[in-house]
């Protein structure tokens with residue numbers, strides 16, 4: 525656990541970069557610092573590895589003040605990744621990754637073997653080991669930066685806008701890879717970004733900073749979207765926060781039906797008897813084939829003989845959110861979303877009204893839960909004088925932010 529206790533940083537010119545910041549970054553989780561430019565995010569990050577020393581308050585790692593430790597020894601346990609990777613241009617990729625192992629005087633073979641293992645872990649081809657940084661794309665260089673920070677297997681990783689300098693597609697890939705790695709490694713990560721979408725996607729907890737080095741809110745992504753602490757946070761998140769909250773409602777909550785679903789070999793008469801404008805046609809293995817509109821049904825034969833409209837995208841009822849389901853419904857010719865299992869077989873369909881009812885119920889349940897938590901926190905605060913700012917900032921549930929859209 526990294527703990528900030530009333531941390532202040534005032535530079536000699538009078539600039540207050542951090543103003544009495546108190547916050548906890550839990551072990552094994554990703555805490556994201558986000559906020560306005562100049563809000564103190566980088567300064568806060570650098571107080572953890574003593575690149576910046578506070579003028580007031582303390583930063584503790586597992587209860588011990590970082591200032592009590594020698595910088596070199598402290599930094600050995602803290603990986604550091606920055607924007608543009610900051611690689612040594614005249615060293616090969618493997619030697620860049622092995623920088624800390626070499627400093628720790630590991631034997632050369634062990635250091636290089638570790639570098640090669642890490643290259644594989646972060647998705648770099650083994651053939652790149654002997655290349656130099658200028659022979660890699662920006663995204664590949666960032667992967668090298670992450671591998672280098674991981675080389676001595678530090679329990680803590682500090683990441684300062686590591687994915688900001690690459691295009692959106694590469695950034696998306698790096699984020700996905702990063703979450704996959706973290707699911708294996710469980711590092712204690714502090715991640716700085718100015719991008720609220722990145723914060724919501726990656727963070728277990730989000731700390732929002734504003735000008736003057738003031739920490740305005742610390743909460744889970746769901747809580748930040750549902751209950752921004754003030755107008756500043758609400759404005760920072762943007763106007764579509766309601767839509768983004770849907771990413772946290774699992775699609776398993778959606779009510780699915782088999783209404784107007786027919787196998788391709790079902791007689792056309794069955795579709796007519798159902799009287800629906802659209803029929804979802806599936807194969808013998810329950811894989812969706814397409815939508816048949818009443819207008820294109822042939823006079824006789826089977827529904828599979830009709831010219832089918834494409835489904836667009838389906839949603840995975842286990843892995844996707846209601847946001848992805850709603851997107852699928854909006855893009856579907858029938859206005860209904862097709863829910864499938866991991867193998868792509870039909871589980872059921874939901875229309876926009878069904879999904880809307882799910883959303884209303886989930887939001888009401890969440891509000892009731894938040895009310896219960898804040899009532900509990902207020903009672904606790906009254907009992908022991910705790911700061912209720914951190915109330916209701918529980919860890920995110922298993923369903924991750926998927927950005928919707930599939």
Ligand SMILES: Nc1ncnc2c1ncn2[C@@H]1O[C@H](COP(=O)(O)OP(=O)(O)OP(=O)(O)O)[C@@H](O)[C@H]1O
Pocket residue numbers: 535536537539540541559560561562563564565566567568718733
């Ligand atoms: N050495 C310094 N001397 C004086 N002021 C400084 C110094 N370093 C940083 N600052 C100031 O401290 C404030 C916080 O800077 P910091 O880099 O932590 O912000 P940030 O939130 O990371 O910003 P950005 O998103 O733009 O990187 C800024 O006003 C900055 O100008």
